[in-house]
Amino acid sequence: PLSSIKVLSQSLLDSNEQDPAVYRDFLQDISSEVDRMAALVNDMLQLTKLQDTDRPIKLSNLHVGEQIKHIKALVQGDAQKKGISIHVNVGTGGDLAWPLNQDLFTCILLNLVSNAIRFTPEGGKIFITAYEEGESLVLKVQDTGIGISPEDLPYIFDRFYRVDSDRNRETGGTGLGLAITRQAVLRHGGTISVDSTPGEGTTFEVRFPLISGDHL
Secondary structure (H helix, E strand, C coil): CHHHHHHHHHHHHHCCCCCHHHHHHHHHHHHHHHHHHHHHHHHHHHHHHHHCCCCCCECEEEEHHHHHHHHHHHHHHHHHHCCCEEEEEECHHHCCEEEECHHHHHHHHHHHHHHHHHCCCCCCEEEEEEEEECCEEEEEEEECCCCCCCCCHHHCCCCCCCCCHHHHCCCCCCCCHHHHHHHHHHHCCCEEEEEEECCCEEEEEEEEECCCCCEC
16 A cells, blocks of 8 residues: 555656645545555554463353344445345344353454455345354355455465455455454464365354353
C-alpha cells in the first residue's frame, strides 16, 4: 500500500490536469490504499498479541448458537450481494454452550465465513455447523466456492501467503486472516484443518477442547 500511495501522490504532484474529477479519482484511490494499510497494521497488531502466550485469555460459557447467529447477521449483507445462502446447524437443538473466549471465537468464525463469501461464486452456499463430539466442540465452515489447489493447502495458514491466480484475482484481505484464525484457535488449545477440492469447495474444521477454569 505504501508504494501505491507514493505513486498516486507523485502523479498528482506531477500532473497538469485541471479536471477536478480526475483529482477526485486519484484521492479516492489514495484513500483506499490508506484503508488497506490501516487494516494491515491492525491485523499485524492482532497477530502479535495472539502470539504472546504470556497473556492469558479469559474464557466464558459461550452460547455457540447465539454467537453463530450474530456472525451470520454481520455478513448477511455481503452474502446477499452475491446471492449466497448461509445455512446454520447447531447440535443439541441450538442450545450448545462451551468454554470459549468470545472475542477470539468471533474472530475465528468471522474470518472463515468472510473468506467463504469472498471465494464463493454468485448463487453459492455456505454451511456453518457446530456440534459436540466427545470432549471437543467441532465447528465447520463449508462452502461451494472455487476451492484451493493441493499444492497450496499446506501453506494457507502462513502469513502473507497468496494462493493460486484464481483466488489472487479476488479483491480485499491483508493476507493475514487465516494466520490470525489459526493462532486464535491455538490459544484455545484447539486444532484447525482444511479440506478442499478445486472447483467444488472448501471445508474448514476447528476443534476446541473442553477446558476447566476461566483462563487459558
